[in-house]
Amino acid sequence: MKIGYYKNKSIKNNVCYFLEQKAHNKPNKIAFYYSSNNETRELKYKKITYQKINDKAATLASGLNKKGVFENDRMLILLPISVELYIIIAALQRINAIPVFIESIESINYLQSIIKNCSPKGIFSTHETLIKLDNLFESFKIYLKISTDTKVQNNNKILFLNELLNSNKIPIKPVYGNSTALITYTTGSTGIPKGANRTHKFLASQHYVLHKLFPYKNKDIDLPVFPVFTLNNIASGITTVIPKAIDQLNIYSPKKIIEQIKKFNVTNMTLSPSSFKTLATYCINNKISLKNITRVLTGGAPISEDDIKKFQFFLPNSKNYILYGSTEVEPISFIEAGKMIKIKPSTKINTTQVGVNVGKIDKNLKYKLIKINFKNNSSSTIIKKIELKKGLIGEIIVSGKHVCNDYYNNKIAFKQTKIIDQSGIIWHRTGDLGRIDNSGYLWIVGRINNIVKYKNTYYFPVRPEILLKNMPDVTNAAYLNLQKNNQNYILSVITISNNKNINKIKQKIILIFNKNKIPLDKIIITDDIPMDLRHHSKVNYQKLRDKLYELL
Secondary structure, three states, X not given: XXXXXXXXXXXXXXXXXHHHHHHHHOOOOEEEEEEOOOOOOXXXXXXXXXXXXXXXXXXXXXXXXXOOOOOOOEEEEEOOOOHHHHHHHHHHHHOOOXXXXXXXXXXXXXXXXXXXXXXXXXXXXXXXHHHHOHHHHHHOOOOEEEEXXXXXXXXXXXXXXXXXOOOOOOOOOOEOOOOEEEEEEEEOOOOOEEEEEEEHHHHHHHHHHHHHHOOOOOOOEEEEOOHHHHHHHHHHOOEEXXXXXXXXXXXXXXHHHHHHHHHHOOOEEEEOHHHHHHHHHHHHHOOOOOOOOOEEEEEOOOOOHHHHHOHHHHOXXXXXXXXXXXXXXXXXXEEEHHHHHHOOOOOOOOHHHOOEEOOEEOXXXXXXXXXXXXXXXXXXXXXXXXXXXXXXXXXXXXXXXXXXXXXXXXHHHHHHHEEEEOOOOEEEEEEEEEEEOOOOOEEEEEEHXXXXXXXXXEEOXXXXXXXXXXOOOEEEEEEEEEEEOOEEEEEEEEEEOOHHHHHHHHHHHHHHHHHOOOOOOEEEEOOOOOEOOOOOOOEOHHHHHHHHHOOO
């Protein structure tokens, strides 16, 4: 049977068994290459085998038991992609404790909300973060603080990870498949973080789907910027190169990425749109060709046809895919880059209704498009009453084995994002709007909370933002509405690289928007457009509205 799918409690339901399995079958296989210093100059690298990383997880699990961490205890993890991150996750899963992983801290209030939601027993982080936020952790009675750093001055309140690696190895604890294996937080439309309850079965199902759609060869070496995708690499038993971030926001230097690609003969990459664009621009400007790359996956935000065309310039031998998904379900759909470029957007509909092609929905999922602004007030909704016909724009809902069905300790989030139909099936509301064309391709047009309404007609942001970003000198863009003093403004917000051409840029925007019949009240040029902290690829519309409110 598959890992995660055993009926009763079993060590083979525990997803850390993937690592145990690889350590047994491929003990000397390199699990990770990683940099051993924090400098941005010349990097020194280390490596660790599957046997070694599994041994460290087994001894850390025992060390955590000795410090009072047991089954179902939550442990907060505030770390970037690192070897320590995956040792910690595996160790906690090994004793059926629950890792709570936060990729980035949007604010202290954000972190406080998470702590209130999951009530962690302790925290893993860098020494600097533990010192900086010590008063906050103490106020929540979080006294078990474990630093992943070494050779730093201690204040006796903090333990070091290495101190917990001196115990005997501990065996994997049997679990039910539906036990929580990992909690990761995403910000909802209200700004309140929601903890996705990733069960062992869910994580295993996600791996099986990814493995089927995008199988690795034994000699493949992957460089991913998505932390959760590395879990799939471990389950697949391949080698991962941990990308070198140049700051705490996980911004990646293209020069360092290329250094790693060449040094370790990287064959695969999993990139966010922002990291891909940065890498593409650098390679094209410096005439760099990455001939050893055979596959790239990119996703996390809409990406345009023009951006996709850049693939062929510096990745001549690569098969490239655009993935569409979310924290709760990955992947939902996918499309090969060459096919995406060949499929031309429809000219028979309003430009803002075109969106961007994200491929056909994965066959392992059931899906529907439902009415925009459907209010979920029923626990047994009749789906047929809210379902839309093919070709109409609606909210995408999905169900299936690799769909996260609930949130940790958050009934409100469940009610906002889940629909239970009459047969008891749980459907996840993605919050994304799209349409299915006659060939079965899904075109994403925007988020349900970012619809622009003008004269009783809906307009959507994805395609207008693509038009703006494709203009010379425009480096980022957003299309949105803003209400102030009972008046609704429809805005085009851009950042530019050349202040000398401001008037020409504005004139061209007006021409393009008039030609495409896109409503617009005002063009605003700003120094910065707030982006999501996780992938730096999606506009944070709420923060942008807060910023713009003072300007109007």
